[in-house]
Amino acid sequence: MILILQLLLALSLRADGYSWYQVLDCISRSSDLSDSEYITTYYFNKDPFLRFNSTVGEFVGYTELGVKNAELFNKGPEVQRMRGELERYCKPNLQLVYTHILDKAVKPKIRLTSEKQASQGHPALLMCSAYGFYPPAIDMYWLRDGEKVTSDVVSTEEMADGNWYYQIHSHLEYTPTSGEKISCVVEHASSKKPIIVDWGGSFPDSDRDKIFIGASGFVLGIILSTAGFLYYKKKSPGQIRESSADIDPSGVLMSD
Numbered sequence: 001m002i003l004i005l006q007l008l009l010a011l012s013l014r015a016d017g018y019s020w021y022q023v024l025d026c027i028s029r030s031s032d033l034s035d036s037e038y039i040t041t042y043y044f045n046k047d048p049f050l051r052f053n054s055t056v057g058e059f060v061g062y063t064e065l066g067v068k069n070a071e072l073f074n075k076g077p078e079v080q081r082m083r084g085e086l087e088r089y090c091k092p093n094l095q096l097v098y099t100h101i102l103d104k105a106v107k108p109k110i111r112l113t114s115e116k117q118a119s120q121g122h123p124a125l126l127m128c129s130a131y132g133f134y135p136p137a138i139d140m141y142w143l144r145d146g147e148k149v150t151s152d153v154v155s156t157e158e159m160a161d162g163n164w165y166y167q168i169h170s171h172l173e174y175t176p177t178s179g180e181k182i183s184c185v186v187e188h189a190s191s192k193k194p195i196i197v198d199w200g201g202s203f204p205d206s207d208r209d210k211i212f213i214g215a216s217g218f219v220l221g222i223i224l225s226t227a228g229f230l231y232y233k234k235k236s237p238g239q240i241r242e243s244s245a246d247i248d249p250s251g252v253l254m255s256d
Helices: 064-074 077-083 085-102 205-235
Strands: 003-012 019-028 037-044 047-053 058-061 109-116 124-133 138-144 153-155 166-174 182-188 195-198 245-247 253-255
Touching: 003 085, 019 085, 037 064, 037 085, 047 064, 058 064, 058 077, 064 077, 077 085, 109 182, 109 195, 124 138, 124 182, 138 153, 138 166, 166 182
Parallel strands: none
Antiparallel strands: 003 019, 019 037, 037 047, 047 058, 109 124, 124 166, 138 182, 153 166, 182 195, 245 253
């Protein structure tokens, strides 16, 4: 990974658009800064005309004006000042970035879900997702009974969230077999050993929602049925009323 710190110094010379500006670059490919470079480039109307590179150690001109300035600066104190910018300016700032940002590692959050269950003629589909990790370099793969899966896998690239964190997703298409074990494995700088998440065989989100809705309807039906029965019992007579007339065994209606 190449780290570049850049500073732009600009000066507008005329109102009709002529401009002069200077770009300072601090470049490093490793955290020990052994290969770091300091480069400053002078531009006139977007065209570079003069540059100093700490690796070269002197000014180099690209235009007639740039060549003349390079000859002048290389004979004076300006070149000595530029040679000291790598140690004075670049390395301290590069080290701050490595220490507080690039060398920090944030462990990913892993989620394993079923996107589609197997049906007649169609395999199942699992998705493994890793969220909120840093740095972006990550390795995600699948295991089936301990063996790495090399086919029927589609994975995305690491995607930036816009807040220094990243996410990645991988899909596995497979036909379930009784007793098998399927796992998603993530290897990242934030963990000394691989992060392994085993598939537990739960329902996919869509099926889980259907089950929840069905169960809720069943429970609601029981509640409504119970409430109706209690209401009926409350409104029904608790006992048969006593009549003011009696019937004798002979069938003749007799009054009190």
